[in-house]
Structure formats: structure tokens, C-alpha cells
Amino acid sequence: MKLTDIIGPVMVGPSSSHTAGAVKIGNICRKLLGEPPARAEILLHGSFLTTGKGHGTDRALVAGLLGLVVDDPRIPDSLRLAEAAGLTVSFGSVDLGDDAHPNSVRLNLTGSHGKRLEVVAASIGGGRVRIEQLDGLSANFSGDYPTLIVHNLDQPGHVAEVTSMLQHKSVNIANMQLYRSGRGQDAVMILECDQEVPRSSLQWLEHLEGIRKVTYLSLMEDTDDV
């Protein structure tokens, strides 16, 4: 925890979990999608559903999808800004089960070039968030690090391919997780890194046999749509 987590952050109110955390979830989703979103189906769960309207959670999520940051005074106007930016938004509810964090949301996103992404994320307090699922497979990362997510076939060698690429690019791994839907089926590896992974290396990974999808969260500033 930093001192500016105690005094700070500077944010648009009213709630660090329901507003600032929701903006951050939107931001991370936009970056994971890798292109400006054109359509977003936003399904709210638990406290996000019951108190979201009063906390501006809906507008905060959309603001994040548009690339606005947590202290942008335009957050309350995000639904109007989305229209202008060509982002179609729909809201609904979802029951993610008793084990899901009360402040959770599922987003089904389509990018302006047709990329698709499904994310389940939770706002876990104080503006901190956790990505819980990507495209239906488990995940568990904060968005505080450059994060590489690789979906692959569950077969020997893919972890070695990814980690040796990172070694070659002098990227240190902070945290690493592996999940699979079943033996020999879909698998995902999530690597939180201390340095950014070069674009060209991501493209190289995408073309390897057995790699199904490469998703990357960069912490470099991107320009917003609005």
C-alpha cells in the first residue's frame, strides 16, 4: 500500500468500490480488448446491481470502456459520450453465484474491428479490482501489472515457449497462474510482469501452433475515444 492510497486517490465520487473501481474495470477491459469497443453488454451482479444506479456504477463502467480515468469529471456524462464515440451499451443483471464477490460484473465486448472478449471482474474495495474470468476461463489478476494472458491447448511446451520469450526480452515475471478446463482441453496462463512485453513478441506468440488467443494488458497510456 502506498501513502497515496491512504490520502488519495483523486477520484470522481461517490464510492471508491462502486465508482472508482468500476471505472478501473472498464479501463482494463478496454485495454484487454486491444481496440476501441463498439458494443458492450454489461451485466451487473450483487451490490453492483442493487446499489449501482445510486453510485453511478453503470456510468463509471462505460467511462472506463471509453478510456476515461477515475478522476475525469466527464464520468457522469459517459452514456452520452459513448453514443458520440460509437459505443452501443446495454445493461442487464446476472447471478454469478454465492461465491462471487458482491461487487461483480460480466462484460461481453465487441471491438470496432470485430474482436470479442468476455470478462468477469470484481471491485474488491478501495478502488482495487480483480479480473476473475476471461472468455469463460478462471483468472485472478489486479490490473496493476503489465499482464499477458495466453489461451492455448493443454499440451506440453507452451509455458516454456512463453517464458523463454519473456526471458529473451528481459521481462521479469511477478506472478504466474495456470488454469485448464480439462486435461488436453482449453488452458490459460496468466503472467503478471514487471516490464512491458513488446508488441512484436505478442504477434510472434499468436502465430505459434496450439496458441489460441493472446491478450495483453499494457499499463502504457492509451488515448481515449472522447
Next chain:
Amino acid sequence: MYDSLEALMTRAQSTGTPVWQLVQADDCREQNITPEASFAEMRGMYDAMRDTLAQYDGKLRSASGLVGGAGEKMQRRRESGRLLSGGFLGLVMESALKISESNACMKRVVAAPTAGSCGVLPAVLLSTQRELELDDAVMVKALYISAGIGGVIACRASLSGAEGGCQAEIGSASAMAAGGLVFLLGGGAAEIANAAALALKNLLGLACDPVAGLVEVPCVKRNVIGAVNAVTAADMALAGIESRVPPDEVIDAMRAVGRAMSASIRETGLGGLAATPTGARVRQKMSM
């Protein structure tokens, strides 16, 4: 980050280093930044607090319609000269209302330590700066002291209403403000810690029971009591009145009280004021 007020204050006394500088040095280590960069960051927080107050708009209403306009009413009463509590406390109350109303109305605030308690610290610090005509650099140092106190509370207990109830948010903000205020009034390390203890002790057990789960009722007015409580704690500490329970033990007690609280009064919007007939009606109206 320090996990003990006693350790922080003893270190200040034994090394002769001001408390604010110890907190700053810790921040520089943690973030790997220079003292100048750390100071600029903290100054940015103070400037943002001032901006929120300056940009208050008494016409704004929150999403539920329950919150708005109170700061403006308090200002009129203060300016009429008829407040029993006097001009300075009146300004503290008015500022706390204005800043936390701004938060409820989706304006830009500094979470200190949280968005729900964002009015306490700036109300105390900005009003004191105006009253005593202090320069900004001194105010930023006071902010370091407040942050140091908040850091200890975060380590030993919690700053979240969901974990510790309102005492963890408004109580912590009040303790942070009391310590910063003592520094501005010329108090030393022991008095700073003592003021924090007195402020927190007086708000132990405070439930987090927001109507419809929104950061509106009673949060906005709780910011007023947190700010006023900080002023009284600072005055007591500087008068030489001691908390009979040492500061770290008070924080540990806050943690224990938080654990003993039912979940219904820890930011779920299910118990306390939220469970009143009026609270239930608002919840009904606000469900999506």
C-alpha cells in the same frame, strides 16, 4: 509503512526527526521516488481537496435526491453570525458538508482515507489554514502526519466500512485529522498520537448503515461529526489531557469492535438506518 504509532513517535523523539519527515522517508523508500517527488504528489492531493471545496455547487442533488444543498444552508447560517458553535467550527462543519455532498453528487474528491469520509480531513485542514493564515508547505506536512496515522490504522485494523464499520472510515479520518491539526498548532509527537487516540476512541462502535447502500445518508453528516470531533480531540491533547488507553491499543480495539459488528452494519445497507421504513422506501426506489 509504520504499523505502530508508538514506534513512529518514539523514532521521531529519539532521532529528532519531525514525524512528517519520517512518513515521507517511508513513502520515498516504498515508491522509490525522491522527497521532492513525494512532496509534489502530496501537495497535489491538498490542491485537489481545495478545488473540491471551491467548486461546490449548492444546487446539485445526488442520484437519490436525498443529498445536496446542506453546505449552502450552513454557510448562510454561519455568515449570519448566529451559530452557537462559532465561526471556526461553523466553517469546519460547512466545509465537511460541502465536500462530502460533492462526493455524493459525482464530483472530483480526494479519498481520505475513503470517498465516504472524504470531507473530514479537508474540512479541518482548509479551515485551519484560513483561520491561522498558514502557508501551503506547512499544510502538506500536516497531510503527511495524517497519512502516517492512516497508514498505521490500515496496518493494524482497517480503513474500510465493509470490514470495520463507519468507525473505520469516519473514525480513522477523524484520528488522521486530529493528528495533523495538533502538528499545525505546534504540538509534538506524543500529542499528535494522543489526539489521534482521543478522536478514534470517541467514535468507536460507529455503524456503517447507509440508506439503500448509498454514500449519502448518514455519510454526509457523519463527516461533520468526524471533523468537529477532530478539533475537540486536538484541543484536548494540547491541553495536556491524555488518552488513558495508548494509541496503538485504541486502534487494536477498533479492529476488535469491527470484528464483533454484525455484517448488517458493515456497509451492506441492511441494518441500522438502512433498515428503517424510510430506508426501505429509498432502497425500493433506487433498485435498478
